[in-house]
Structure formats: structure tokens, C-alpha cells
Amino acid sequence: MKALHYLPLVLPLLAGPVAAAEPVDYLRDVKPILAKSCYACHGAEKQRSGLRLDTAAALLRGGNAGPSLVPGKSAESLVIKAVTGADDTKVMPPKEPRLAPGQVAALRAWIDGGAKAPADEAPQVSTRKSDHWSFQPTVRADVPAVKNTARIRNPIDRFVLARLEKEGIAPSPEADRVTLIRRLSLDLL
Numbered sequence: 001m002k003a004l005h006y007l008p009l010v011l012p013l014l015a016g017p018v019a020a021a022e023p024v025d026y027l028r029d030v031k032p033i034l035a036k037s038c039y040a041c042h043g044a045e046k047q048r049s050g051l052r053l054d055t056a057a058a059l060l061r062g063g064n065a066g067p068s069l070v071p072g073k074s075a076e077s078l079v080i081k082a083v084t085g086a087d088d089t090k091v092m093p094p095k096e097p098r099l100a101p102g103q104v105a106a107l108r109a110w111i112d113g114g115a116k117a118p119a120d121e122a123p124q125v126s127t128r129k130s131d132h133w134s135f136q137p138t139v140r141a142d143v144p145a146v147k148n149t150a151r152i153r154n155p156i157d158r159f160v161l162a163r164l165e166k167e168g169i170a171p172s173p174e175a176d177r178v179t180l181i182r183r184l185s186l187d188l189l
Contacts (some may be wrong), residue, residue, distance in 0.1 A: 024110040026056055026117040033103045034059075037093050042124060056117030074111040083107065 024030065034053050040046070042063075044058040051063030062068040062078070078089075083099045085091035086158035091098065099107075110116075129135075143155050144162035151171060152158055164171055175183070 023113055024106050025120075026110060026115075030110045030117075033099065033106065037096060037099060037103075040096075041093070052123075055121050055123045057121070058096045058123070060115065069111050069115055071115040072112060074108040077111050080104070080108060080111065083188070 038053045039050045042051045044052075044054055047063070049063045049065060050064075051068065052058040052061075053068070059068050059079070059176060061073075065078060068079045081087050081089040083104055093099075108188075126130045133135040141159075143158050146152065146158055146161040147165060148161060161171065
């Protein structure tokens with residue numbers, strides 16, 4: 001009767017060898033780790049040390065310190081040295097919570113498995129929008145109407161005269177040729 005207590009433990013062993021764990025997939029296992037922990041400093045918006053990690057091709061290319069990883073050799077890969085702090089490398093990410101041991105193991109397994117990734121992977125697209133004037137589309141302004149049309153030689157004159165009329169200022173008389181040449185030479189020099 002005592003042997004029956006061990007039966008649930010023994011039956012799986014009698015079933016044969018245990019199947020190997022599923023290989024690490026870049027899109028399913030590795031990219032989410034990089035997105036959560038690395039894109040803030042090494043994504044589409046910002047690339048510290050010239051390192052971009054939002055595609056496998058960019059990860060293989062590396063940054064200022066050289067290639068980020070050596071396929072098949074996780075121990076020699078800079079990414080693993082950075083996330084573990086090996087060889088006196090600054091531990092990454094610097095301020096956020098460190099990678100869990102399971103995440104580091106997934107990165108190691110992916111690199112040791114050849115660092116296979118889809119060739120047609122698209123880089124992360126920046127979704128940040130700016131209100132800065134240089135990012136705004138150009139809009140043609142309406143040419144203002146002015147009272148004194150005798151001084152107008154081009155559309156820019158209309159803008160200047162409209163502002164002068166708004167401020168109640170009369171335009172200065174046109175300078176003579178010598179004064180214009182002097183102003184031009186002073187501007188150029």
C-alpha cells in the first residue's frame with residue numbers, strides 16, 4: 001500500500017524522456033523585455049551611446065562600443081555583460097528595476113540559440129508629437145490690405161506697411177543710392 005503513494009511521482013518518469021523546453025522566440029520573449037527595460041534610453045526617440053535596441057538588426061549592429069551581441073556566445077555579448085554587470089560593466093538599466101533572473105536567462109538562451117529574429121522587422125516609430133513651430137506645417141498667410149499702395153513693390157511691402165499703419169507710424173522716406181550701398185556693405189562686413 002505504501003508504494004501507491006509514490007505512483008503519481010513515478011508515472012511521469014516511466015512515460016519517457018521529458019520534452020525539451022520551447023526555444024526562445026525573439027518577438028514573443030526577447031523584444032518585450034527590451035521594450036520594457038531598454039527603449040527609454042535605446043529606442044527610436046533616444047539612442048544613448050549610439051545604441052538602438054528596437055530591432056534585432058540594430059541590436060546586432062550595436063553602438064559606440066561595438067556589436068551588442070555575438071550570436072551563439074552569450075558570455076561574450078555586451079548586452080549580457082550590461083544587464084548582469086559582468087567584467088565591471090555598468091549595470092543596465094541604470095535607474096529602473098533590474099532585469100529578473102528569468103529575463104536574463106531568456107536573453108542568454110536567445111543569444112546562445114543563434115539570436116534568430118525576423119529579417120523584415122520594422123523599427124519602432126516615434127509617436128511623440130511636438131507643438132514646436134519648426135514641426136508645424138507651413139501655411140500661406142493672406143496678404144493684408146493697406147491704405148497707401150504707392151510704396152508697394154512686392155507682397156512683403158504689404159506686410160510691413162500694414163504693421164506700420166496698425167501702429168500709426170508713417171514709413172521713412174526711401175534712402176538714396178549711396179546710403180543703400182553703405183548699408184549693404186556694413187551688413188556684409
